[in-house]
Amino acid sequence: MTKIPKPPQSAAETRAILKRLERQHPGADTELHYTTPYELLVATILSAQCTDERVNQVTPALFKRYPDAKALAGATTGDLEPQIRSTGFFRAKSKSLLGMATAVWEKHGGEIPATMEALTALPGVGRKTANVVLGHALGVPGLPVDRHVLRVSNRIGIAKGDDPEIVELQLCAAMPKAKWTVTSDTLILHGRRICKPTPLCDKCAVRDECLYYSRVVSKGSRFEGKKAARYRPRRRSGPRREAQKMTREHFEKLVEDALRDIPKRFRKEMRNVAVVVEDEPSRELLDEMEMEPGDTLFGLYQGTPLPERSWAFGNNLPDRISIYQKPTEEACESDDEIRDCVAETVIHEFGHYFGMSEDEIEEIEERFWRGESVEED
Numbered sequence: 001m002t003k004i005p006k007p008p009q010s011a012a013e014t015r016a017i018l019k020r021l022e023r024q025h026p027g028a029d030t031e032l033h034y035t036t037p038y039e040l041l042v043a044t045i046l047s048a049q050c051t052d053e054r055v056n057q058v059t060p061a062l063f064k065r066y067p068d069a070k071a072l073a074g075a076t077t078g079d080l081e082p083q084i085r086s087t088g089f090f091r092a093k094s095k096s097l098l099g100m101a102t103a104v105w106e107k108h109g110g111e112i113p114a115t116m117e118a119l120t121a122l123p124g125v126g127r128k129t130a131n132v133v134l135g136h137a138l139g140v141p142g143l144p145v146d147r148h149v150l151r152v153s154n155r156i157g158i159a160k161g162d163d164p165e166i167v168e169l170q171l172c173a174a175m176p177k178a179k180w181t182v183t184s185d186t187l188i189l190h191g192r193r194i195c196k197p198t199p200l201c202d203k204c205a206v207r208d209e210c211l212y213y214s215r216v217v218s219k220g221s222r223f224e225g226k227k228a229a230r231y232r233p234r235r236r237s238g239p240r241r242e243a244q245k246m247t248r249e250h251f252e253k254l255v256e257d258a259l260r261d262i263p264k265r266f267r268k269e270m271r272n273v274a275v276v277v278e279d280e281p282s283r284e285l286l287d288e289m290e291m292e293p294g295d296t297l298f299g300l301y302q303g304t305p306l307p308e309r310s311w312a313f314g315n316n317l318p319d320r321i322s323i324y325q326k327p328t329e330e331a332c333e334s335d336d337e338i339r340d341c342v343a344e345t346v347i348h349e350f351g352h353y354f355g356m357s358e359d360e361i362e363e364i365e366e367r368f369w370r371g372e373s374v375e376e377d
């Protein structure tokens with residue numbers, strides 16, 4: 001069994017820090033809307049790489065149409081995909097939802113199982129999703145570790161490492177079981193509101209206890225016009241997944257194919273905008289954009305409002321769109337899916353570039369996904 005590293009802060013210190021953070025973020029809870037364990041499981045699957053707010057817009061109609069696992073198991077991907085499209089990765093998500101619902105109906109009589117083992121055996125359900133459902137809807141202590149929990153806990157020093165499971169074990173060891181779920185919810189809120197990728201330390205309730213603050217921020221930081229060292233999660237070692245072995249040449253060919261599917265007017269403008277294929281965004285660039293890798297999806301600009309966009313060198317127009325091979329491959333299951341996702345990303349970015357409204361962009365995207373002409377009248 002892997003040895004669990006000891007975090008810099010003791011268990012007593014961790015509990016005291018969480019107490020302060022709970023006071024700063026009273027009533028922390030999941031922001032996903034649900035009334036049953038089934039609904040929370042569906043919403044959590046949809047929330048991957050998507051905001052809770054967007055998921056909450058989609059789920060009321062979805063739950064009305066598919067009120068339980070049996071109803072959802074009877075749907076097809078063709079029924080489901082248009083309804084969840086706006087949450088991103090909708091093909092993979094619709095497969096997960098259908099697989100999960102079928103397994104819940106066939107193996108558990110329609111009841112969401114209340115153990116980590118049974119939940120993670122369901123298609124599309126990982127440890128984080130299982131912990132969300134166990135802790136919030138099934139009354140079983142669970143401590144979901146997402147990117148906010150990882151970042152915040154490592155910065156403060158109440159956890160050490162970039163493996164969510166290790167961080168979960170460290171936090172669970174320090175906190176009483178009854179506090180596991182609220183610990184996760186509190187750290188998530190702190191990460192969203194205060195300890196963002198570029199942290200707002202001046203507003204933080206645990207600044208005096210935070211190791212990142214004492215070791216990095218307080219010693220000549222961006223606040224004083226100097227470049228601060230940033231928290232950089234270690235890269236995972238070990239073999240890459242089969243899907244990640246695609247050559248750059250092959251990936252670039254898929255991107256090239258994808259660009260043939262976008263509207264002509266957009267293609268014409270490509271003369272002024274470079275589409276660059278990169279492996280993944282640099283940590284510095286993400287920090288600059290105040291983004292986390294999960295937010296970047298396939299293109300750096302996706303999901304970020306135009307007025308807020310800026311490159312490190314101060315250009316706020318998209319004179320290039322970066323398409324990232326690694327996250328794209330991780331999220332897509334086939335060459336076709338990669339082509340489609342890249343085309344949608346570029347359509348989306350150019351839509352913003354031309355000052356189109358979200359509705360106008362969405363209309364083109366809808367036509368694209370329906371396989372209809374994307375040319376404007």
Ligand code: SF4
Nearest residue numbers: 195199201204207210
């Ligand atoms: S002091 Fe700064 S880095 Fe530390 S937890 Fe607070 S916001 Fe995050």
